[in-house]
Amino acid sequence: MSKLNNKDSAIGLDIGNFSIKAVSLGTAGFGKKRSFSFGISPIPENATNSQISEIIRKTLGKAGITSSRVNIAVSGPHLSYRFIRMPVMRRSELKGALQLELDKYIPFKSEEVIWDCHILETVVVPSVGRQLVVLLVAVKKDFLAERISIVKNAGLEPQLVDIDVLALMNAFNFMHRSEEKKVYALMNMGSYFTNIVVIKKGMPQFARDILWGGRDITQILAERLHLAYSTAEATKYNIGEEDKDIIRLIKIVLENLCNELNISFEYIKKEIGKEISVVYLSGGSLRLYDAEKFLEHSLGLKVKRFNFSNVFNFNGNISPQELELVLPELVVAAGLALD
Secondary structure: OEEOOOOOOOEEEEEOOOEEEEEEEOOOOOOOOEEEEEEEEEOOOOOOHHHHHHHHHHHHHHHOOOOOEEEEEEOOOOEEEEEEEEEOOOHHHHHHHHHHHHHHHOOOOHHHEEEEEEEEEEEEEOOOEEEEEEEEEEEEHHHHHHHHHHHHHOOOEEEEEEEHHHHHHHHHHHHOOOOOOOEEEEEEEOOOOEEEEEEEOOEEEEEEEEOOOHHHHHHHHHHHHOOOHHHHHHHOOOOOOOOHHHHHHHHHHHHHHHHHHHHHHHHHHHHHOOOOOEEEEEOHHHHOOOHHHHHHHHHOOEEEEOOOOOOEEEOOOOOHHHHHHHHHHHHHHHHHHOO
16 A cells, blocks of 8 residues: 555565565566566564564575565554545545544554545445545554564565555456456465454455454354364464364364354445455465365355466476465465566
8 A cells, every 4th residue: 555665576574473475576578477586484473573573584484586676564462454435535635534534444553653545436325425545554554564563574675565455456457367257355364363354346445454364263163172272373384184183173273264254255245236256366365274165065155276377487496286385375465576
């Protein structure tokens, strides 16, 4: 949402709670695929900011990524975004009007945040007339300053600060051909949060960050099976059909996510009068056993993975099996690199 500089060709850098994901896209001639370089590195528990900066440096080095310009994203409790309707006016007037009413729309004090807005479309509302649909985004100043400091201490130059849900949308619009009349839900299942954005005609209609992540599954496995946290983390990704007790626990936690998703999908159905056509999934939690099938059954909707294995040329010697494993974790970073 917010440009810090005007140069182009930046790295997409997704700084998660448990890992660093970086994507660099090369240029391509007409009709040719862009090259795709990436790096993923875990973040140790209780890592300091200086350690995270060093992990970023090493991640880029191992991936052979040399650019110093990066696009980053924010999500979670330090961020607020809302879709609001305003009378038709110029952008300069809109920012002034929103500044006066900012406290009404965000859960933080206005002096604590940096904010921006984007006009999505103009709609006609019965008995009201033409109105602007506006996405308002606010992020806590201290959190953003800390995030930018981590990036700069890694020797990098932040170009753009976006939000995870818009990076998801950006990736989808590049990788998938959407049908104009259909509504799509895009999800990123992270460690602490699940980001969701609902889009129609390539534009966001609804978005939220759900307080659900892969660590919820790790915690229930650790508690119920009396495992160390690190053992539970490894266990959840290494199970088969015979591990019925573990699968049952995982499904209990996934059901909590589905309940939240169904609430959101019912809301969007009332708002725009259309049901979700397809749910597209990304994030590290897709490595969970049968996650896609369970979500499809529980939501009663068609569920697919983001698929960009045929869109780019991938640098490095990596097998199709390895790509299938890591690509879901790279969607946000790829969307940032496409900004």
